[in-house]
Amino acid sequence: MTTLQMNGIMKQFSGVPALRSVDFEVKAGEVHALLGANGAGKSTLMKILTGAYVADGGSIVIDGREAAIQSPQDAKALGIQCVYQEVDTALIPYLSVAENILLDRQIQAKGLISWRRLYEEAEAILARFGFSIPVKKQVEACTLSEKQLILIARATVQQARFIIFDEPTAPLSNTETERLFQIIEQCKQAGLGIIYISHRLPEIFQICDRITVMRDGQRISTKETADTTMDEVIAAMLGKTFSEEFPKTQVPIGETILEVKNARGGKVRRADLHVREGEIVGVVGLVGAGKTELARLLFGADEWEDGKLIVNGRALRLRTPKEAVQAGIVLVPEERRKEGIFVEESVARNLSVATLAKWSPRGFVKQRLESEQAEKIVRKLGVKTAGIRQPVGHLSGGNQQKVAIGKWLDTDARIFMFDEPTKGVDIGAKSDIYRLIGSLAAEKKGILYFSCEFPEVLGIADRILVMFEGQIVKELSREEATQESIMYYASGGE
Structure with a gap:
């Protein structure tokens, strides 16, 4: 043999x-x-x-x-x-x-x-x-x-x-x-x-x-x-027991900060949803249901054909991701190496890129301030790296994802969108990401969590929206949602 x-x-x-x-x-x-x-x-x-x-x-x-x-x-x-x-x-x-x-x-x-x-x-x-x-x-x-x-x-x-x-x-x-x-x-x-x-x-x-x-x-x-x-x-x-795979922090739910009415564009045929302060809203569906396309639409990366986007009571028309970030909406995309990080750049530069204006008055980067902020985020997220000058592409998948998330933490964002944030991430890093999302909710951020992993959405979300063929077809509370009920609606059940 x-x-x-x-x-x-x-x-x-x-x-x-x-x-x-x-x-x-x-x-x-x-x-x-x-x-x-x-x-x-x-x-x-x-x-x-x-x-x-x-x-x-x-x-x-x-x-x-x-x-x-x-x-x-x-x-x-x-x-x-x-x-x-x-x-x-x-x-x-x-x-x-x-x-x-x-x-x-x-x-x-x-x-x-x-x-x-x-x-x-x-x-x-x-x-x-x-x-x-x-x-x-x-x-x-x-x-x-x-x-x-x-x-x-x-x-x-x-x-x-x-x-x-x-x-x-x-x-x-x-x-x-x-x-x-x-x-x-x-x-x-x-x-x-x-x-x-x-x-x-x-x-x-x-x-x-x-x-x-x-x-x-x-x-x-x-x-x-x-x-x-x-x-x-x-x-x-x-090296230890892991009895709680999906740590869920209970936080008070506040006012509505995001409303989407009859959103259409590309593969998204119709989407109505809202997100409140401190709330984690799961958006689930099978591969091809339109989750990523909806996230891109809300982030201004794809063109709207119809519908309304209301942030903090104001109707907005987002044409670019830059306008979305200025409106307080940020996205951690599914394809982190292609869209979420600069693989050849350092940890520090990736963590500062979303707030570069703070560190580069008159076009010159203040590297000391940039480094101090990067060190702070690395410690907060537990990023395992040889140093903040190490290229992000040399980090493991879970640590790359932490950097992709970390770059938004110093912005004024109130709405965080995560598209398949634990794809290719080990079980320890998953736990870190769940806790980080829970801490953002505790800071009164609104969370949209897009995933085809039903168990993790059941574990982390306060409310669950099910997508099928480009539409949000069902809303389920945390209490009534099960893997079977999600699969039923995700497969076209009515």
Whole structure:
């Protein structure tokens, strides 16, 4: 049986240990979950396996023979592939679907490319997995879920022996997720070893054979999935029990500060809602229901076709996000790396960008004041970073999200909108984000919380609005809402 073993892997950054003699193993024909909170070391371990980093110590052994992995090319030559969470970093946007799927084959090809054969082969590969994506379509025009499926298709045709799936279901609908699980089962039956990284514990217990938990750069445990529980896994990840997954602070509800009447624009067909001081209003729906589009409409990022927006009793017509921010409405978008942060800029610059006028009189940034404010927000949010001058793109997903939220904290915003704020975020960082949202509500801010994760909306919201096909079709109180009732209306029930 083919086995990949990582033995005693060690890695330091600037003298700080990131991995402390970590052992990890995946066998052919198994799905092995690798779990841990942000900063646990799992990403560093996988970057060593894929050749992005070189280990300071330890060994990688495949089929009993030590493997020298010094680069991504070395890893691919050994049959190690990765389907990344950040799909846009792994695809070439201006090439077609077919070109991205068969990218390595094109690079190695000699002479002229036969486009007819290229498209036919790509279509056959997609058809084999049941994917329906036009092969001539440019990748930059594809949806998030389509991009994820393209990456999966690419990995499976590059003679992979081991595939790493990093948060693969984050951008997928329920139907696409089930199809992905079928594909993973096909890979498993074909003898591939699957390393599965996800923060969604129910799916871990659904599809994984073994679970390895890391914490603070060390392997804490490896167990057969059948021999452990979610509570045990959470305790291993956090180093403590986690009895309250959704901390909910009860705060007094005040006056109405936001009203939306008959909002229409793009995919949003009709939306009526209101938000009061200190209130967290959940907006839920299945993938494609129009939640993100509604958030963009209210933020002035998309054009209104009809309807009214009333803030603090004043009717407004927002044409740009700048006008929304000036009106006291801010948005933490779903795609944080594309729209929520500047990945190449520092933590400090990202935290000051929304209030840059304060720190740059006459066009010159007062770096000392900017740094002091950044340090204050980093401490308040518990951002784990080597320093405020570290590029945000080097932080974990949860810490990037904290920065995306933190940049709005020093503004005069009264209405905070969060679009899928815990996507790709580990369970510890999720708890931090829930508490932060609760503290904003306690400061009499109004919160709109857009999510397709029904349990988290049930845990955090005071009121729940259900969307279906671009419309808000039902309002439920915290007391009457259940997962079943939300699913009923989210699926078109009346």
